[in-house]
Amino acid sequence: MLLHRVIPVLLLKNNGLVKTTRFKDPKYVGDPINAIKIFNDKEVDELLVLDILASKYQNEPNFELIEQIAGECFMPLAYGGGVTTFEQAKRLFSLGIEKVCLQTSAIENPSLITKLAEYYGSQSIVVSVDIKKNWLGKYELYHSSKSKIVVLNWKEFLKKIIEAGAGEIVLNAVDKDGTLSGPDLELIKMASALSKVPLVAIGGVSSLLDIKAAIGAGASAVAAGAYFIYHGPHRAVLITYPKRHELQSLFN
Amino acid sequence: MNTITIIDYGIGNLNSVANMIRYVGGKCIISSDLDTIVKAEKLLLPGVGAFDMGMSKLTSSGIKDLLNDLVIQRGIPILGICLGMQLMTQKSAEGELEGLGWIEAEVKKFTFNGEMNLKIPHMGWNNVEVSKDNLLIKEGEHKEHRFYFVHSYFVDAKNTTDIMCLTRYGHDFCSAFSHQNIFGVQFHPEKSHKYGMSLMKKFIQI
Numbered sequence: 001m002l003l004h005r006v007i008p009v010l011l012l013k014n015n016g017l018v019k020t021t022r023f024k025d026p027k028y029v030g031d032p033i034n035a036i037k038i039f040n041d042k043e044v045d046e047l048l049v050l051d052i053l054a055s056k057y058q059n060e061p062n063f064e065l066i067e068q069i070a071g072e073c074f075m076p077l078a079y080g081g082g083v084t085t086f087e088q089a090k091r092l093f094s095l096g097i098e099k100v101c102l103q104t105s106a107i108e109n110p111s112l113i114t115k116l117a118e119y120y121g122s123q124s125i126v127v128s129v130d131i132k133k134n135w136l137g138k139y140e141l142y143h144s145s146k147s148k149i150v151v152l153n154w155k156e157f158l159k160k161i162i163e164a165g166a167g168e169i170v171l172n173a174v175d176k177d178g179t180l181s182g183p184d185l186e187l188i189k190m191a192s193a194l195s196k197v198p199l200v201a202i203g204g205v206s207s208l209l210d211i212k213a214a215i216g217a218g219a220s221a222v223a224a225g226a227y228f229i230y231h232g233p234h235r236a237v238l239i240t241y242p243k244r245h246e247l248q249s250l251f252n
Numbered sequence: 253m254n255t256i257t258i259i260d261y262g263i264g265n266l267n268s269v270a271n272m273i274r275y276v277g278g279k280c281i282i283s284s285d286l287d288t289i290v291k292a293e294k295l296l297l298p299g300v301g302a303f304d305m306g307m308s309k310l311t312s313s314g315i316k317d318l319l320n321d322l323v324i325q326r327g328i329p330i331l332g333i334c335l336g337m338q339l340m341t342q343k344s345a346e347g348e349l350e351g352l353g354w355i356e357a358e359v360k361k362f363t364f365n366g367e368m369n370l371k372i373p374h375m376g377w378n379n380v381e382v383s384k385d386n387l388l389i390k391e392g393e394h395k396e397h398r399f400y401f402v403h404s405y406f407v408d409a410k411n412t413t414d415i416m417c418l419t420r421y422g423h424d425f426c427s428a429f430s431h432q433n434i435f436g437v438q439f440h441p442e443k444s445h446k447y448g449m450s451l452m453k454k455f456i457q458i
Contacts, residue, residue, distance in 0.1 A: 001378065001379065001420065002374065002376050002377070002378045002401075002421060003376065003377060004376070005375075005376045005377070040445065043445045043446070045376065045377055045400075046400075070267065070268070070271070071271050074271075074272060074275070074442070074443065074444070074445050074448065074449070075400065075443055075444075075445060076400055076402075076440075076443045077443075093265055094265075094266070094267060095267055096265060096267040096268040096271055097265075098265060098268070098402075098443065119301075120300065120301065121300060121301050121302070123300075123373050123375065123402050123404075124300070167373075168375075196371075197371075198371055198375060220371060221376070
């Protein structure tokens, strides 16, 4: 049977792998190629690789590194970071990326979603919707590369990008990032009610039960960073992934 | 060992396939050139995208006529992946154009009622059940056979003898077929860990 996907998220900074907390304080956790090899051995469902600096510094994707990553990756691979043009996305697909993930471009130039979806099909186009609570505790759309809240109703934005052709939504709870404090179930419920395309929930996952709870709240798949990278109270770097039978019994 | 010619007709993620063939010890080239494809010892037809786009690119490039000659007249083994598999059938609900027509089958759209709570596309890892002895997937080689799928349309094969594997999503559908030298898989072996590697190795050895 089709199980819900459980997806490790790997953050790139320059040529290294890092992990952030609430989208800040990137800590070096290792070499990306080495991590990919470990995730291959663990037969992970899918990988999401995000370059956290590319859009911020208006850099192109690091094609050389991405080619190396894709060459080692025998599971579906999504890449996000610094993709602003059709040509860049085309090059990523030709290197062996299955899905391109847009965030900054989805806010600034949503027509790119449509152009890519028409050519490559919606299933290849993922949009990351990053949500942060404001000082009143209200959910707002967050512009990650500028580190600020965007004056746009996030629900309207979600509907707009799905209409534009996004085939999958990555719902990123910024305040939960790296905290291992459990997913934002309320946010997942609201977003999944509005999304007819698969929704991948990220942020806060710290256990198998968290994964189950996020799926129960309406997510089609769950992604996590810290949960798969850190081990124990002192956050030692140790790459882990649930065993097949654990996931089977979790969803059955 | 034969070199696999991966057909580049303008759509699809060709490098993923090439990466895996090389990783498991095979040889391959990627080509859109008729003079190169005509010399192929073994063929691979990948593809992601819409049925009509795929057929019109195969036709306008002249690859369609060449493939008919290589596959039907000369019996060169060919593996179609995802859209590549669907193009081998007679027609698709996704488009107007005729398919290659090598396999008696048509491509239908998944339709589910709301109660089933199944999303389209069928995206993720699913099991395949081997329904006949075949050259690509050996029953019992792994504890289970799991592959990565992403598709909204499925193949409905008319002859059960062509069906190599079945997969359940709402209902059973033909997730792989084989007919003489023609093989098609709906899933992506190039993205399916050791399960895909076994399949690709066997195709290399045919």
